[in-house]
Amino acid sequence: MNGVLVIGSGISGMSAAIRCAELGLRVTLVSPFPSERSQSVMAAGGINAVREGNGEGDTVSSHIEDTLKGGAYLAGEKEVRGLCEGSGAILEYLESVGTVFSVDENGKTAKRAFGGQSHRRTYYCGASTGKQIVSALIMEVRRFEAKGLIERRLWSCFYYALIADGTCHGALIFDEVSGKLEALYADAVIMATGGQNALFGKTTGSTQCDGYTQGKLFLQGVRLKNLEFIQYHPTTLETGQKRMLISEAARGEGGRLYYEDQGRRVYFMEEKYGNNGNLMTRDVVSREIFLAKKDVYLDVSFLGKEVIKKRIPEIMELCAKYRGIDITKEPIPVAPSVHFFMGGFAVDSFHETNIRNLFAVGECASIYHGANRLGGNSLLAAVYGGFTAAQEIAGRTGEYKHPGFDGYLDRENDLLAKKGKTASRFPVAYIRDMLAKTMQNDLGIVRDGQRLAGGIKDVDYLLETAEKIRYDSSVMPYFNYSLMGILTLARAVLTCADFRKESRGAHFRSDFPETRDGYAKPTIISYEGGKYLAGLEKEDGG
Amino acid sequence: MKVKILRQVHPGSKPYWEGFIYDGPTDISVAGMLDHLNYNDDIINDKGKATGRIGWECSCLQGVCGACAMVINGVPSLACETFLKDQGKDEITIRPLRKFPVIHDLVVDRSAIHENLKKTDIYIGEWQQGQDRDLDHQYLAAKCLKCGLCLEVCPNYADGRNFYGAVFANDCYIVSARNEKKSESIKNSYGEHFAGGCSKSLACVDVCPMKIPTLASMAKLNKKM
Numbered sequence: 016m017n018g019v020l021v022i023g024s025g026i027s028g029m030s031a032a033i034r035c036a037e038l039g040l041r042v043t044l045v046s047p048f049p050s051e052r053s054q055s056v057m058a059a060g061g062i063n064a065v066r067e068g069n070g071e072g073d074t075v076s077s078h079i080e081d082t083l084k085g086g087a088y089l090a091g092e093k094e095v096r097g098l099c100e101g102s103g104a105i106l107e108y109l110e111s112v113g114t115v116f117s118v119d120e121n122g123k124t125a126k127r128a129f130g131g132q133s134h135r136r137t138y139y140c141g142a143s144t145g146k147q148i149v150s151a152l153i154m155e156v157r158r159f160e161a162k163g164l165i166e167r168r169l170w171s172c173f174y175y176a177l178i179a180d181g182t183c184h185g186a187l188i189f190d191e192v193s194g195k196l197e198a199l200y201a202d203a204v205i206m207a208t209g210g211q212n213a214l215f216g217k218t219t220g221s222t223q224c225d226g227y228t229q230g231k232l233f234l235q236g237v238r239l240k241n242l243e244f245i246q247y248h249p250t251t252l253e254t255g256q257k258r259m260l261i262s263e264a265a266r267g268e269g270g271r272l273y274y275e276d277q278g279r280r281v282y283f284m285e286e287k288y289g290n291n292g293n294l295m296t297r298d299v300v301s302r303e304i305f306l307a308k309k310d311v312y313l314d315v316s317f318l319g320k321e322v323i324k325k326r327i328p329e330i331m332e333l334c335a336k337y338r339g340i341d342i343t344k345e346p347i348p349v350a351p352s353v354h355f356f357m358g359g360f361a362v363d364s365f366h367e368t369n370i371r372n373l374f375a376v377g378e379c380a381s382i383y384h385g386a387n388r389l390g391g392n393s394l395l396a397a398v399y400g401g402f403t404a405a406q407e408i409a410g411r412t413g414e415y416k417h418p419g420f421d422g423y424l425d426r427e428n429d430l431l432a433k434k435g436k437t438a439s440r441f442p443v444a445y446i447r448d449m450l451a452k453t454m455q456n457d458l459g460i461v462r463d464g465q466r467l468a469g470g471i472k473d474v475d476y477l478l479e480t481a482e483k484i485r486y487d488s489s490v491m492p493y494f495n496y497s498l499m500g501i502l503t504l505a506r507a508v509l510t511c512a513d514f515r516k517e518s519r520g521a522h523f524r525s526d527f528p529e530t531r532d533g534y535a536k537p538t539i540i541s542y543e544g545g546k547y548l549a550g551l552e553k554e555d556g557g
Numbered sequence: 558m559k560v561k562i563l564r565q566v567h568p569g570s571k572p573y574w575e576g577f578i579y580d581g582p583t584d585i586s587v588a589g590m591l592d593h594l595n596y597n598d599d600i601i602n603d604k605g606k607a608t609g610r611i612g613w614e615c616s617c618l619q620g621v622c623g624a625c626a627m628v629i630n631g632v633p634s635l636a637c638e639t640f641l642k643d644q645g646k647d648e649i650t651i652r653p654l655r656k657f658p659v660i661h662d663l664v665v666d667r668s669a670i671h672e673n674l675k676k677t678d679i680y681i682g683e684w685q686q687g688q689d690r691d692l693d694h695q696y697l698a699a700k701c702l703k704c705g706l707c708l709e710v711c712p713n714y715a716d717g718r719n720f721y722g723a724v725f726a727n728d729c730y731i732v733s734a735r736n737e738k739k740s741e742s743i744k745n746s747y748g749e750h751f752a753g754g755c756s757k758s759l760a761c762v763d764v765c766p767m768k769i770p771t772l773a774s775m776a777k778l779n780k781k782m
């Protein structure tokens with residue numbers, strides 16, 4: 016047995032590693048930095064679950080229906096059913112390993128209401144649900160580390176997968192300390208590398224989620240799915256370093272969106288959608304803000320200092336700290352920002368990709384959220400996906416033999432060294448910056464064929480340039496070699512958005528504003544003979 | 558604005574100071590400033606010579622992941638929530654945390670934190686509701702970023718060989734609060750690697766970006782001793 020290789024140590028990667036270890040498998044858990052630095056710690060709002068005896072008439076069926084409907088019926092019913100049916104047990108599991116959930120006045124785990132859901136089913140831990148779950152899972156991983164079943168490898172980045180004859184046998188890992196590539200053989204590899212933030216520059220998420228693994232594996236023949244579906248969060252605050260999320264709670268407490276027109280405040284959401292207009296779903300609010308083509312503000316000041324301090328203290332602190340804005344007196348300037356990626360590796364219900372023994376879980380995989388994700392479902396999916404993949408791997412038997420990949424290692428080590436040995440300092444950051452501008456402009460909230468074609472042309476040019484440049488040797492090598500993968504993924508995302516000639520969920524096209532029956536299936540993209548081939552999913556998942 | 562950074566190319570190589578002139582916006586954080594310096598065409602030092610880009614670590618850029626801990630104008634801080642305008646002078650000096658081995662420039666290897674917790678079996682196992690029902694305290698303790706700032710300012714923490722510091726004490730508290738059965742068995746590690754060595758300077762409490770009440774954690778654990 017070579018054991019299991021898990022790439023990425025956020026909530027999904029840790030969940031996979033823990034379940035594998037529980038089932039007696041040996042795991043190597045690879046990530047450049049410890050789990051405390053993963054994007055998972057940033058999740059604030061909560062995790063959805065339906066527990067028996069919830070006392071509010073919520074049922075697994077309504078969770079399933081909400082999830083399918085939220086995703087514009089692109090997600091598979093069977094998979095979503097599994098996710099929702101598993102949610103109660105997952106909540107209990109997280110509690111049992113010590114997650115500090117918030118409780119109500121009766122000492123029962125508390126729930127809050129989240130957008131797009133028929134019942135209150137979002138369990139939370141104060142204002143840091145993701146962080147509290149991560150802290151508990153880290154302890155649990157540590158328990159298996161002590162038993163010798165999980166080994167953490169830090170300073171290690173994915174380079175590429177060792178694939179032969181449609182089967183994955185492990186991965187090449189770049190060690191940032193030794194500066195060398197290393198081959199890690201495994202019976203199964205689980206990708207858990209999160210979203211694709213780097214494609215867009217500043218987003219609400221972590222700089223560590225760059226989409227490289229999706230781009231690189233795509234070039235190695237792995238199919239990707241639903242890449243055009245990208246969730247924008249309508250209310251984020253621009254700062255010098257990133258776009259900060261201003262949570263829905265601000266609008267939930269009564270916050271009002273407006274722009275100014277000839278000295279008059281126009282409460283555009285209320286004018287168009289009535290009193291509850293400010294609380295419309297994320298995609299609708301984002302689109303309206305975009306279409307307003309004006310500076311939009313979110314006002315909560317009228318709620319008064321007392322209410323603000325009591326109900327939304329994190330928002331008050333965030334605006335004061337990063338922008339010096341006193342929200343008890345001034346409005347918050349807001350704009351939509353890229354927030355979540357529904358698309359990623361195409362996987363079956365066991366989380367396996369089209370390459371045998373290569374699995375994907377968490378935000379890097381595309382399976383449960385269809386064309387749009389419900390808040391609170393991604394943390395659930397991260398744990399559920401991790402468990403599901405582990406269970407499947409543990410259930411497999413057979414002799415695993417890997418063909419020799421030694422030649423690969425030497426060749427790639429040489430290649431990397433050559434690219435780095437140069438006086439030229441071409442900053443990869445520049446190309447990444449140009450890419451982000453292209454993606455923000457041409458793959459925004461409202462898309463059209465002409466812009467998408469322009470975007471594809473620009474990214475093709477960047478790909479051509481990136482192929483020729485040498486690496487700036489003063490930068491961490493991963494930052495350099497990841498560029499090609501990131502650009503490739505961007506090209507695939509644009510291709511999918513161009514392919515889907517309709518509007519559905521988070522994908523809105525001004526040239527095809529209607530939802531069309533002919534497109535009621537997920538998009539699958541593959542790379543064959545140097546071509547990006549997008550199409551609708553076939554019955555066999557291909 | 559003048560910026561001085563203590564740099565180091567590789568784990569074993571010699572550290573050296575290098576100066577830069579920063580002329581970007583001043584209403585940003587040190588993280589924003591480092592990004593700004595790195596994003597120029599060529600990165601030029603204050604002698605007008607081209608040099609290597611500055612290495613530093615980040616992830617969340619909003620003070621919740623602990624990646625960007627470094628020493629800024631003598632104060633151990635998170636770069637993404639330390640602002641230029643609050644520095645009170647036109648010069649800024651940055652160095653990596655001193656208590657950890659340097660990997661590259663401002664990037665340090667903090668794995669000793671995790672290794673020490675691993676060696677001493679600091680994990681909950683199975684949650685057993687015990688006498689400690691102070692969920693607020695448990696919640697705050699579980700917010701620990703493992704950023705290492707508390708160790709940087711601690712007069713007793715050297716290299717983590719014997720004394721493990723506040724970060725260790727808080728995780729011990731969580732385990733003892735969330736698993737009553739285990740609270741007995743971690744007493745020894747807590748005594749050996751924390752209580753015995755702590756001189757209560759409490760600098761760790763002031764520097765903690767999550768405002769974890771370490772003193773309260775200690776008080777509860779000491780009671781069990």
Ligand SMILES: Cc1cc2nc3c(=O)[nH]c(=O)nc-3n(C[C@H](O)[C@H](O)[C@H](O)COP(=O)(O)OP(=O)(O)OC[C@H]3O[C@@H](n4cnc5c(N)ncnc54)[C@H](O)[C@@H]3O)c2cc1C
Nearest residue numbers: 023024025026027054055058060061173209377378393394
């Ligand atoms: C501000 C914010 C708030 C959110 N709030 C909520 C919420 O309330 N509820 C909810 O359900 N969801 C929420 N989400 C979404 C949710 O946080 C993510 O979907 C989820 O945490 C993803 O977990 P993950 O394990 O898939 O990936 P991540 O936690 O992103 O972990 C990815 C891991 O992969 C590693 N990695 C990346 N690239 C490589 C590589 N090349 N080689 C090796 N390792 C690599 C990283 O270092 C990291 O360890 C929120 C997201 C954001 C940004």
Ligand code: FES
Nearest residue numbers: 618622623625637
């Ligand atoms: S980058 Fe996360 S704390 Fe600064």
